Every structure is written in C-alpha cells, then in structure tokens.
Amino acid sequence: METKPRTPVLWLHGLECTCCSESFIRSAHPLVKDVVLSMISLDYDDTLMAAAGHQAEAALEETMRKYKGEYILAVEGNPPLNEDGMFCIVGGKPFIEQLRHVAKDAKAVIAWGSCASWGCVQAARPNPTQAVPIHKVITDKPIVKVPGCPPIAEVMTGVITYMLTFGKLPELDRQGRPKMFYGQRIHDKCYRRPHFDAGQFVEHWDDEGARKGYCLYKVGCKGPTSYNACSTVRWNEGTSFPIQAGHGCIGCSEDGFWDKGSFYERLTTIPQFGIEKNADEIGAAVAGGVGAAIAAHAAVTAIKRLQNKGDRP
Amino acid sequence: MSSLPNASQLDKSGRRIVVDPVTRIEGHMRCEVNVDASNVITNAVSTGTMWRGLEVILKGRDPRDAWAFVERICGVCTGTHALTSVRAVEDALDIRIPYNAHLIRNLMDKTLQVHDHIVHFYHLHALDWVNPVNALKADPKATSALQQAVSPAHAKSSPGYFRDVQTRLKKFVESGQLGLFSNGYWDNPAYKLPPEADLMAVAHYLEALDLQKDIVKIHTIFGGKNPHPNYMVGGVACAINLDDVGAAGAPVNMTSLNFVLERIHEAREFTRNVYLPDVLAVAGIYKDWLYGGGLAAHNLLSYGTFTKVPYDKSSDLLPAGAIVGGNWDEVLPVDVRDPEEIQEFVSHSWYSYADETKGLHPWDGVTEPKFELGPNTKGSRTHIQEIDEAHKYSWIKAPRWRGHAMEVGPLARYIIAYASGREYVKEQVDRSLAAFNQSTGLNLGLKQFLPSTLGRTLARALECELAVDSMLDDWQALVGNIKAGDRATANVEKWDPSTWPKEAKGVGINEAPRGALGHWIRIKDGKIENYQAIVPTTWNGTPRDHLGNIGAYEAALLNTRMERPDEPVEILRTLHSFDPCLACSTHVMSPDGQELTRVKVR
Structure with missing residues (x-):
C-alpha cells in the first residue's frame, strides 16, 4: 500500500x-x-x-x-x-x-x-x-x-x-x-420542505415568511427540479446551502439551466413528486412549461399532512 | 523615474522566449519576451488566449438574472461581478438598498478580498519565491527559531511541528511523484531563500490551504455557497431574524452572526501573524530584486471601494482616483459615465471596429471578433509558435483612461490612497517600508520600493489587513443596526418590472481583488439591451494600442534580468504579482448580438 x-x-x-x-x-x-x-x-x-x-x-x-x-x-x-x-x-x-x-x-x-x-x-x-x-x-x-x-x-x-x-x-x-x-432532488431533502407541504411560502423578499424560513418555491426556487446534494451534504463543510441562506436554488447542476427562464419565475411543472422516484425514473426534469401539477402536488401533500395529523394518537 | 517606452522603441532582435501556458493564474494566457545577450528582457508580449462572449448571452434576458451570469465570468474572484452587476441594475432603476444589505454586501465583498489575496500569495505566487525541495535541507529547530523571530504570535512554531511538515514533504518528494511540483525550477539560482525560510513557507502554504476554506464560509452564511454565492437586486436574500419564531431556520440569526465573527477573527489572526510577516520576510531576502515596476511608476487607476456610508463615495476606505505620469501630488477625479474618459481600443485585439484609431465608451461598445494573425507569425493559424505583436495578438481589448494605459489593482489602490492622505493606509505603508529598510539595511524611498513586483505583492497583503480589520467594523455596525430595530434586508418597491421605465441605463463599479471593475448596462422594455464589462485584467493585460502605448504586464517585464531564459521564473514572478485573471478579461462581446463567426465543427 x-x-x-x-x-x-x-x-x-x-x-x-x-x-x-x-x-x-x-x-x-x-x-x-x-x-x-x-x-x-x-x-x-x-x-x-x-x-x-x-x-x-x-x-x-x-x-x-x-x-x-x-x-x-x-x-x-x-x-x-x-x-x-x-x-x-x-x-x-x-x-x-x-x-x-x-x-x-x-x-x-x-x-x-x-x-x-x-x-x-x-x-x-x-x-x-x-x-x-x-x-x-x-x-x-x-x-x-x-x-x-x-x-x-x-x-x-x-x-x-x-x-x-x-x-x-x-x-x-x-x-x-x-x-x-445526484439521485434525488434538492426539494426532496430540503429543511424547508415541511413549509411547502403546509402551504407556507415566501411571497416577497424580506417578508415575514422569509424571516421565518418558509418555502421559496413562489419566488422561483428550482429545488423541485434540481438533482444535487445541496440540501443533504450542504456547502462548505456543511455550513449552509442557498435555500438556507434565503435565496432560491437556481438549478446550477441541471443541463441547460441558463435557458429555462428567469431564476425568479415560479416553476409551473414539477413532474412526479415523491422521494421514491430517482432521476432515471423521472428522466430529465424540465423547468418551465405549463401545467398545474405543482398546485396539485401541494394540495396532495397538504391533504396527506392533514391525514397524518388525524392518524396521530 | 525612467520614461515609459513606446512599443516602437522596444528591441526585438534578441532571443525569443515563449511561455504558454502561463500557469498559476486564472484562465489561459501566453507570454513571449525577447532577451538580449545579457538575458535582460527587451520586449514583452502578453496574449489573452480565451474568449467566451458572455455579454451577448445576456442580451434580452431579465436584468435581475444578470448577476448570476456575470458571476460566472470568474470563479476565483467569485461574487465581485455579481455585486457589480446588481449595482449596475440598481443604478439604472434607481433602487436604494437597506443599510443591513449594504453591510452584508460589504462583508461578502471583503471576504472575497481576504480569501483571494491569501490564496493568491500562498497558492499562486509563493512558488515564484519559495523552493519546496530546498526545504528538505532545513533544520526544524532553526525553522522554529525563525518562525518565532518573524512572528512571535503565531502558535504553530515548535520544532516538532516543522519536523512533521518536513517529514511529510520528504515522503512526498521521495515517492518520485512530485505532482504539482513536477518540473519546477528548483535548481534555478533565482531562488534565494535559506532552507529554513522555505520550510516555514511550505508549512504556511498548507496552513493557508486549510484557512481559505473557512474564511469563505461567510459567503455560505449570507449567500448560501462558495464559490458563486447568491446575490439579489434590491438588497440581499438572507433575511434577519434574531428573536422571533423561526429564527433558528432563518439565514441571519444569533448563531450565524457568531459564526461569521469567528471566521473574521481567524482570518485576521492569520493575516497579521502569518501573511504579512511572510511577505515582509520574503521581501527582505529578495531586497535586490526590485524589478517589475513598469506602469506602476506612471499611471494608476482606482474606482474606490469599501464605502462606509451607503452611496457616499467620499467615505471609501480606499478612494477613487487616477494618477498620471507618476505625479503623486495630484490625484485626478474619475467619472465612469463620461464617454471621453474610459474607452476601449482594438487595433491589437482580435476584434474589429470600423475605425480602429478610435476608442469606444462601454455604453456604446462594439465587439466583433476577428481572429487573424499577423504576417510575421511563426507557425500556423492553429499552431502558433511565435506571435506577431505588430498585428492583432490578443483576445483582450485595450482600455484606456483619457488615452493612457493604466495599472489597476492593490498597488494602484494603495498608492492612490497614500497620495490621497488616507491615514490608515499611510500608517501601514510607512510601517512596512520602515521594517523593510531596517531588516535590509537599505534606505529606500516609497517611490523606489512600491512600484515594483515586491511592492505589488506587499500592497495586496496590506489590503488584506485593511479588509479584515474593517470587517470587524461592519459586523459591529450590522449588529448595532439590528439592535436599533432595523431588520430590513431588501427593497422590493421596484422588484416588479412593470414599475421600471421603458428605457434605462446604469453603471456598477467596484474594486475587485485585481483592480477596477465596471459593468455598464442598458435596459429596454424590462430586458437587457446591452451589457458591457471592463475588468481589471483587461486593464493590466491589455495589448498595445494604435499609438503604441504598452500595458501594465508588458511594461513590468521590461529590463528584468533572467537567470536562465529557458526557465521563466522571473517572468512568472512579475506576472503573478498582478494575479492575472484571464476568464475575466476576455469575455467581452457584441452588445448588438450581430451574427458572429459561423460554426465550424472540427
């Protein structure tokens, strides 16, 4: 050796x-x-x-x-x-x-x-x-x-x-x-994910939601379509990562991320939610486009949350 | 002070030496020199050898996104282009940012300055002065004594510590795999440090490598990551929450503020106890190597930086100004909006203008690439052996201030600050020169010592000290402002493009680690119509202009004697003292987005 x-x-x-x-x-x-x-x-x-x-x-x-x-x-x-x-x-x-x-x-x-x-x-x-x-x-x-x-x-x-x-x-x-x-999306393991599921969002920069660490989806976060380890490994010896520092993910590990619209535009299609889906099963996730999948997803997770609440002893 | 030669006066008759790639820089660069029979450089030619074209890519995009694109101009001076970009957009749209955002941006900007300067000295520049192989001959006990003499406050100074470093280095060298040190110039007589100083420097090379990863964590707190932290038009995205529900998950809270303060203290200790003493020790031993002044003895430019009071440039810790003809008694005002002051020329650059005797202000800049080599080129279009500098020879344009080639960077900032009577800077510079004169027995004046390769390297270290010291002030001011009840971090009044005027133009300026940086933007119908950047390495690495004015790199290499012309130690030493950043300098592109060269798939 x-x-x-x-x-x-x-x-x-x-x-x-x-x-x-x-x-x-x-x-x-x-x-x-x-x-x-x-x-x-x-x-x-x-x-x-x-x-x-x-x-x-x-x-x-x-x-x-x-x-x-x-x-x-x-x-x-x-x-x-x-x-x-x-x-x-x-x-x-x-x-x-x-x-x-x-x-x-x-x-x-x-x-x-x-x-x-x-x-x-x-x-x-x-x-x-x-x-x-x-x-x-x-x-x-x-x-x-x-x-x-x-x-x-x-x-x-x-x-x-x-x-x-x-x-x-x-x-x-x-x-x-x-x-x-690169097997999971940043959204899948994001510490602000519970706020997404609860429908608690930052609506404008520096609003009360921003100060409370709410979800950045509405101000353009690309975490739901970006495959990377930022929310798990985090950056610089685990110090923080972009979402924790208050700015949405810009999707910098995704193919062609520069040409998928503004970094502050809300994603309108988030294909196939659920952490059980890996990158291959979903294929190249595409930001932009049209559809209401995100709203449906938020609704589904909110319902699940309510159900889970109900299940609690 | 000798006069600055014109390109037409340079002697090209001697042997031609080619260095390509120039290493330990950011990006791609080539340097050619002629040396006379005594191995003295009589002609120097620097060529930027890459071009990416970011500005045309920006055309038609959302101005609020621009910072992310231009941040990718450079990953070494990461953040400085993003900061300059958001300033340009805010200037165009008349957006004023909150005081907390001003302070956080200052902290981030200075974090970069400190990080960049430390990495530059230890990891890009040190091997021009330090011979790691020679460190194997050092006596660890004597090294320990040297360390304690040079910097009694530095904790890592025991004989055992240096023995461990030496043992590790020995094992590395004996493996026969020299890695980054392969084919270095280790038996060149240009290296003059005693083995103990070499060993001490190798230890600090490794310590700095550990330290640099920690200081950038300030970016991670405020910007989420490093390299390439996030910025935002209108302020900063890192909201403040000290005492309310959710504070623990908020970007700026008590723990993250404490964390930032710790990193400032660490960097401050390292700067004072390691970096500055090392630079002075190296300068003392190389006291006879006062080459490399070049343009620094003549023309210097700074846009000013580290503004204490928001939007009040008179509160810049390092002031703006220009010095021409070596006249330190008069610091001239600089106006980046005046079309007569800053202009770019292309007669020796791989671009074309309709009239190449005229320069263009960046708001009206034109950039049409035109890669063609002069008739006296040796080699071929895709295999350049010797370049023809009488023709076009670089991907870098030639910026001029009122027609003058200017040196920018820490040395320019320091001479201008000194000449402007900034007390903090005067004390630093006078103290350093006195220490140098005392340790060497010389009696040099400032104008003999500062405009030199060593002076440039010293100015960078002094600036690191100023930056890290003033970070403490910024941190205190931030906490004080929060204590006074101000939690604002963003001004969102004009976030929505529907609030913008139909047309607007703005300029953002900063002093990047390597010097004066400007971004000029035109906005139309909510989109970028035109974006131009003139960056520090465009100034320092400029090719000649149509009148034969030579730039800072080329001027600094002249009259330097090389020990062995085949081994470019001296060339690297002086070029590195500018800390070249080529990706920065060579990205400029057509504002009109006109059709460029056709695709030729090879």
Whole structure:
C-alpha cells in the first residue's frame, strides 16, 4: 500500500471560470492538502502547478507516457468549436487538441462542473463560441459527470476518493452522474420542505415568511427540479446551502439551466413528486412549461399532512 | 523615474522566449519576451488566449438574472461581478438598498478580498519565491527559531511541528511523484531563500490551504455557497431574524452572526501573524530584486471601494482616483459615465471596429471578433509558435483612461490612497517600508520600493489587513443596526418590472481583488439591451494600442534580468504579482448580438 504509486490525475482547463478548482480546494473531508499530497498525484493542473510553458507541457507528456492507460483525466470547462477552436488556446494550439490528446490514453474521465458536463454559461443561447460538453468530443471513454456551478467540494473529493478506494467508477445514472450525489432532488431533502407541504411560502423578499424560513418555491426556487446534494451534504463543510441562506436554488447542476427562464419565475411543472422516484425514473426534469401539477402536488401533500395529523394518537 | 517606452522603441532582435501556458493564474494566457545577450528582457508580449462572449448571452434576458451570469465570468474572484452587476441594475432603476444589505454586501465583498489575496500569495505566487525541495535541507529547530523571530504570535512554531511538515514533504518528494511540483525550477539560482525560510513557507502554504476554506464560509452564511454565492437586486436574500419564531431556520440569526465573527477573527489572526510577516520576510531576502515596476511608476487607476456610508463615495476606505505620469501630488477625479474618459481600443485585439484609431465608451461598445494573425507569425493559424505583436495578438481589448494605459489593482489602490492622505493606509505603508529598510539595511524611498513586483505583492497583503480589520467594523455596525430595530434586508418597491421605465441605463463599479471593475448596462422594455464589462485584467493585460502605448504586464517585464531564459521564473514572478485573471478579461462581446463567426465543427 505504501509503495503503490498514487493515481496520477491530469486536470485540464478549457473555457471556464475556475470555480470548480476553487470549490475543490474548499474540501474539508478529506482536506485538499491530503488529497494532493497523499491520495492522488496531481501532475498537471495549470491553476496550481509550479511549472509553466514547456516544462508544464513536458510534465503532462511524461505522465501520459509513464502511466499510459492508468491516469485519470479531469476536465474543467469545455472546448469551443468556432474559429477552429482558437477561442481557447493552450500552448499555441486549440484546447480541443489537448483534450483529445490527453483523453486518448486515460483510464477514466471526470467532467467537473456544468461546463464540462453540459456546456454551462458560455453555451447558453446563442452560444457564440459553440462551446460543447466534453462528451461531444470524448466518445470512447467512460465519463463521470459531476455537474454544478461549481459542484460541492466534498462531492468532488468524494467522487475521486470513491474511485481510489473501491477501484471502480461510482454507479452512474443515465445521464452519467453519480447516483450517490445526484439521485434525488434538492426539494426532496430540503429543511424547508415541511413549509411547502403546509402551504407556507415566501411571497416577497424580506417578508415575514422569509424571516421565518418558509418555502421559496413562489419566488422561483428550482429545488423541485434540481438533482444535487445541496440540501443533504450542504456547502462548505456543511455550513449552509442557498435555500438556507434565503435565496432560491437556481438549478446550477441541471443541463441547460441558463435557458429555462428567469431564476425568479415560479416553476409551473414539477413532474412526479415523491422521494421514491430517482432521476432515471423521472428522466430529465424540465423547468418551465405549463401545467398545474405543482398546485396539485401541494394540495396532495397538504391533504396527506392533514391525514397524518388525524392518524396521530 | 525612467520614461515609459513606446512599443516602437522596444528591441526585438534578441532571443525569443515563449511561455504558454502561463500557469498559476486564472484562465489561459501566453507570454513571449525577447532577451538580449545579457538575458535582460527587451520586449514583452502578453496574449489573452480565451474568449467566451458572455455579454451577448445576456442580451434580452431579465436584468435581475444578470448577476448570476456575470458571476460566472470568474470563479476565483467569485461574487465581485455579481455585486457589480446588481449595482449596475440598481443604478439604472434607481433602487436604494437597506443599510443591513449594504453591510452584508460589504462583508461578502471583503471576504472575497481576504480569501483571494491569501490564496493568491500562498497558492499562486509563493512558488515564484519559495523552493519546496530546498526545504528538505532545513533544520526544524532553526525553522522554529525563525518562525518565532518573524512572528512571535503565531502558535504553530515548535520544532516538532516543522519536523512533521518536513517529514511529510520528504515522503512526498521521495515517492518520485512530485505532482504539482513536477518540473519546477528548483535548481534555478533565482531562488534565494535559506532552507529554513522555505520550510516555514511550505508549512504556511498548507496552513493557508486549510484557512481559505473557512474564511469563505461567510459567503455560505449570507449567500448560501462558495464559490458563486447568491446575490439579489434590491438588497440581499438572507433575511434577519434574531428573536422571533423561526429564527433558528432563518439565514441571519444569533448563531450565524457568531459564526461569521469567528471566521473574521481567524482570518485576521492569520493575516497579521502569518501573511504579512511572510511577505515582509520574503521581501527582505529578495531586497535586490526590485524589478517589475513598469506602469506602476506612471499611471494608476482606482474606482474606490469599501464605502462606509451607503452611496457616499467620499467615505471609501480606499478612494477613487487616477494618477498620471507618476505625479503623486495630484490625484485626478474619475467619472465612469463620461464617454471621453474610459474607452476601449482594438487595433491589437482580435476584434474589429470600423475605425480602429478610435476608442469606444462601454455604453456604446462594439465587439466583433476577428481572429487573424499577423504576417510575421511563426507557425500556423492553429499552431502558433511565435506571435506577431505588430498585428492583432490578443483576445483582450485595450482600455484606456483619457488615452493612457493604466495599472489597476492593490498597488494602484494603495498608492492612490497614500497620495490621497488616507491615514490608515499611510500608517501601514510607512510601517512596512520602515521594517523593510531596517531588516535590509537599505534606505529606500516609497517611490523606489512600491512600484515594483515586491511592492505589488506587499500592497495586496496590506489590503488584506485593511479588509479584515474593517470587517470587524461592519459586523459591529450590522449588529448595532439590528439592535436599533432595523431588520430590513431588501427593497422590493421596484422588484416588479412593470414599475421600471421603458428605457434605462446604469453603471456598477467596484474594486475587485485585481483592480477596477465596471459593468455598464442598458435596459429596454424590462430586458437587457446591452451589457458591457471592463475588468481589471483587461486593464493590466491589455495589448498595445494604435499609438503604441504598452500595458501594465508588458511594461513590468521590461529590463528584468533572467537567470536562465529557458526557465521563466522571473517572468512568472512579475506576472503573478498582478494575479492575472484571464476568464475575466476576455469575455467581452457584441452588445448588438450581430451574427458572429459561423460554426465550424472540427
């Protein structure tokens, strides 16, 4: 165990904002210093590595040669296709070339965040650089998608340590996300869910409901259609999460969340309520559209609540 | 003070050195320099190598959503674009936020400043000065003595502590897998710290890594997460409830206020006992390396920040202003609305204007991408070996203030604050220079010391101290205001778009960790008609303009002597002193949303 080489990780950056790297270094368990000193060998990551230019590229090539088929490729950001890929240049060449080159001999690929997984903000309409998620470019390797803008730190290190500890990829849903973190909606485990069920809502910012921690559904919360671990793992060592801090979820781990209407628009369709339904059974949940499912759901849960009340001894 | 060279005067005859990618920055950047026979840099070219086009994506969207889009300009300076965006929208719609919201936004903004500066110094910049491999030669006892001499108040200072750190580092290096330290320049004579200082710095690299994850929890309390906390037009979404039913589940309550105060104290201790002493210790040992001044000795710009009294810019702890030609005796006023003051040029950027000798104010900005390389480029369109800086050569535009290239950032803020007579800043700067002169036996004046790579790094640390100190004031003011009976956190009078004028325009400004930040917005029929941002790295990383004025990065690299031209330690040192943020600088896009280049699927 002691002499076994640490698994090399090559971390590439395309069009992105580096929020994924920033999130990664926030990990509290494990601490990121323990990850990079004792668990993996982060041989290339242009945000943190000491070497630059030719020496940085040489470090990348050396790991690819020495650990052919054994290294993990982690991708933050995505490649643009317009302008021959020259909207993102690394080493004088289009990023997409580096991405394909490093993917070729990778054992597995991790798509960090919503950029690599779905396209994220630069791919929002009209996607001027024609930025695409990495699965459009890497088609012959398993890709673990860890969406979110950014993903939660402990989810990121959790995915990596799972792979190192159990020697396999985590179980993925149909969209390629680890079921352990993306199998349920934020709404399913939200601490304000009882207020939803009771029909107690924040109607306006800073009203009495906001001060009492009522449900944010009416001011646009996307928790009912967003698959992520924010309400369970929470953020920054479990300190809080967006809903607890009073703002609705903006759905940042969902495919195309930028183009699903305003963050303050009320969801009008929430398909298939009930925590027993996982992401695959429901399929890609769609925010927006028309319908009164939400009202029906609220009514049903309110009735259930009354029934439960009645059942109490 | 030497005069600033024009691009036409730069000597390109010597050997060309290419650094791509420039690492330990945010985003993608390339740097090329020419060195003469003595390995002195005679020409420097910095290229922004990414472009995302966020402003066109914003066109036609709800202005209340804009903060979330532009927050994703940058995940390192996370929150600063969101704050600047809500300010721009509030300016356009004439919305005034409650005092509690002002204070909470201040706390969040300063949290970013403190976090960003600490991470910058330890995780992006330190390896330009610190040699972790050399730390293996250190005597832990001597390191302990050094720590106690440099900062007697820091608790982690025992010989056993440093022995443990060294043992861990030794195990790491002996594994043969150097990870992030692979292919570093560890036998380059540019590294000058004694092994004990290297070991102390490695320990602090790790301590800072632990600390940084805690200070951002202030964002998590008020904004729900970090990176990318939530903001809101009209105030803040985190309602206050101290003593009523539901307080325990409310965002701001007694426990979360206590939690925030703890984080401020931790960050304050670290800044005073670790960060500032480390910067001064490094500066003392590199006392002869006073390169990197460049534009800092000439032109500086700040929009002012840390406003104490809401909407009263004269209460900025770091004031707005411009200094031109190195004249510290006159701090000029800056008006971000004046079409004659701030303008962007594109003669050397991968965009086109109808007339590229003219600049455009951001409210009237045009951005049409045009990726083309000059005739003297070596390599090809998709494999650039050497760039032709006589032509277009960067995805960054060239902003100018009254025609001048300007340096922005902590050093600009500090020189402007010093020149404006801000007492807190004067005391900090004078104290630091005195300590530097005392420890080195030198007798440098401020104008010799501050405009330099080291001066830039020191200003950032001093600013961290100012930010964290004033967070205590903000926290006290917040509690005081709540005590006085004010619980308001949002002004919702103009939340509904039906209350807005048919057309409006506004500007939001801030001082981001890296410098002056402005967002200009036009709203029409409740939607965004035009959105433009000019960010700090656009100023500092600017390419040349049509008159040959060079920007801060390029100017700062000139005249620097490299120990080994193949190993860009000195280039990295100076570029990192600006803390480049390329995703920020290169996202600018057409306000009109005109058709861009056609899709070419490769």
